[in-house]
Amino acid sequence: MTTMTTELPREKAKSKRGVMDNVMAQFNTAADRINLNPNIRKILKITNNEIIVHFPVKMDNGDMEIFTGYRVQHNNALGPYKGGLRYHPTVDIDAAKALAMWMTWKTSLAGLPYGGGKGGIQIDPSKYSQSELERITRRFTFALADNIGPEHDIPAPDVNTNSQTMAWIADTYMSTRPPAERTANQHVVTGKPDGSGGLEGRDRATGYGVFLTIKFWFERKNETLEGKTFIVQGFGNVGYWASHFLEGEGAKLVAVQDAFGSIENQNGIKVEDLFNYTESNNGSLVNFPDAEASNKDEFFGTECDICIPAALGGQITKDNAMTVKATLVAEGANGPTDVDGEKILIERGVTIIPDILCNSGGVVASYFEWLQNRNGEFWQLDEVMPKLDKKLLESFNKVYEYSEKEAMDFRTAAYCIAIKRIEKAYIQRGIFP
Known part of the structure; x- marks a missing residue:
């Protein structure tokens, strides 16, 4: 089952802020409240890497189409980049940058050993057959080449992508690795089908x-x-x-x-x-x-x-x-x-x-799947759900109590907690060189 999308009428679009304007306004509000170290603020305001790939794919009728794909890696101070891939006409570099930044705050707030990344393809998937979507996905994976990996950048499903999409990515990625490494790279993506290393309950x-x-x-x-x-x-x-x-x-x-x-x-x-x-x-x-x-x-x-x-x-x-x-x-x-x-x-x-x-339950479950694959284990549903309950309750309580203590709204409280954790990592490790 894929994620349905909904858009407001076009005439209202002019009243919306740009997506990057929103994410930066939210970041700056929280950074001001915690007096974020100005040097770390400079780092977190920008992305680490912005990858744009153009690649050809042969359609069912024999024609060739050129597609544009994106992967933005915002920050990896806490661990590998983590975030979804979406297939939608609205996907562009600004959308990917904003979503990647949101993933950095989301993984940090959840206490996960991840950073934030996001991307996708500028495409309306309803206009393509299943076999065309498979070829588009596999070619996109090949084009990303060494920019993703189980200890570097771990994609997951998002709008209009699903477990089948992740299975195609995993298979393509593993096929590009040396034979001895292929089975060890199953956790290059999360959100896979149950029979292909996926986590029960991830759906x-x-x-x-x-x-x-x-x-x-x-x-x-x-x-x-x-x-x-x-x-x-x-x-x-x-x-x-x-x-x-x-x-x-x-x-x-x-x-x-x-x-x-x-x-x-x-x-x-x-x-x-x-x-x-x-x-x-x-x-x-x-x-x-x-x-x-x-x-x-x-x-x-x-x-x-x-x-x-x-x-x-x-x-x-x-x-x-x-x-x-x-x-x-x-x-x-x-x-x-x-x-x-x-x-x-x-x-x-x-x-x-x-x-x-x-909506952080998805990335928490992705972390469980990543651990399961890494350790060669299989967790059943009755193990997964209590673990999810515990992690989400911890995150909710942190935000609720911080919000009450500091007299601020939930979003600002959540951002403050997330950014403080990243700031602490930079202060403790220092910045090369």
């Missing part, structure tokens, strides 16, 4: 983490999820699993939006019924029989307790933040709330669980 880990952080927040308020209503933008892997677990705790899904449209039913939408419908309807929720079509531009104004943007970035802006009815926004996507939108939400008393905390 649900990101959505499960979104659910857990929501649950932890309500527990801090001495409340349960029973009877709470929620809306989800993007009903792909993250949106589906978050909804699945929330419904299991008694919460009610009342509206969903995907790339094709929006639906609403204040009496509740059964998660499994919607999932089965989309699976049989080319991924689309349009004409789902147990809900009414709703205005796509007014989605975030739907009455609910919890809003989960789990599609693309830049969805909640100054144009629609005033309409948000939820008291809690849980960021299943990366960067779904821009700086201007966030300011409005905070002024209105809306709590935001930031992306680098809320």
Whole structure:
């Protein structure tokens, strides 16, 4: 199952900040609060490496197409670069740079021995056959050559990529290694299928983490999820699993939006019924029989307790933040709330669980898979989920308590914790030469 994408109408795009403007504004706010060492600040404001590759691929009809792929490696002070590869028309160098920086903060906050990287191909995968996507993926992997590796840079699935994509990358990468090294390089990517070194539970880990952080927040308020209503933008892997677990705790899904449209039913939408419908309807929720079509531009104004943007970035802006009815926004996507939108939400008393905390279940599970492959082990689901619970609870508690102590919003608290850990590593090690 791939991640569905959702975009706001083009006429609203001019009201959005650029993605790099957002990530730098967030970084600078936190850096100011912790009085970040100015020399380390200079380092963290830039990326280590920005790789752009152009490569030809033969299509099914015999024609040749040229594709552009990206991999940005932001920082590796804490360990190998880690982050997803997405296949989407919006992929460009600025998007990859911003996403790579977010991954640096995310892995640091989670206490993982990783840095941050991100990339992908500027492509609409729906326009290509499965065999064409395989050739594109394998050629992209070959073009990246020595820029990825299990101890250097470890890709994972992201928007419009999945476990099959990772299996193709792993196979291609291992095929380029000397024979004696091939089986030792299986952990060059994470998010692989179970039968190819993947981790049981990796498919649900990101959505499960979104659910857990929501649950932890309500527990801090001495409340349960029973009877709470929620809306989800993007009903792909993250949106589906978050909804699945929330419904299991008694919460009610009342509206969903995907790339094709929006639906609403204040009496509740059964998660499994919607999932089965989309699976049989080319991924689309349009004409789902147990809900009414709703205005796509007014989605975030739907009455609910919890809003989960789990599609693309830049969805909640100054144009629609005033309409948000939820008291809690849980960021299943990366960067779904821009700086201007966030300011409005905070002024209105809306709590935001930031992306680098809320959707970090995926990279934590990726770390477990990497360890499993490295050690030649196989972890079963009943081992994986408790480990995930523990790591996410630790991260949530750190952010919650720092936020309370320093009287700041969750995102700034999360950034402060993440950046301090990297600053400490640089201070202890020094900077060559």
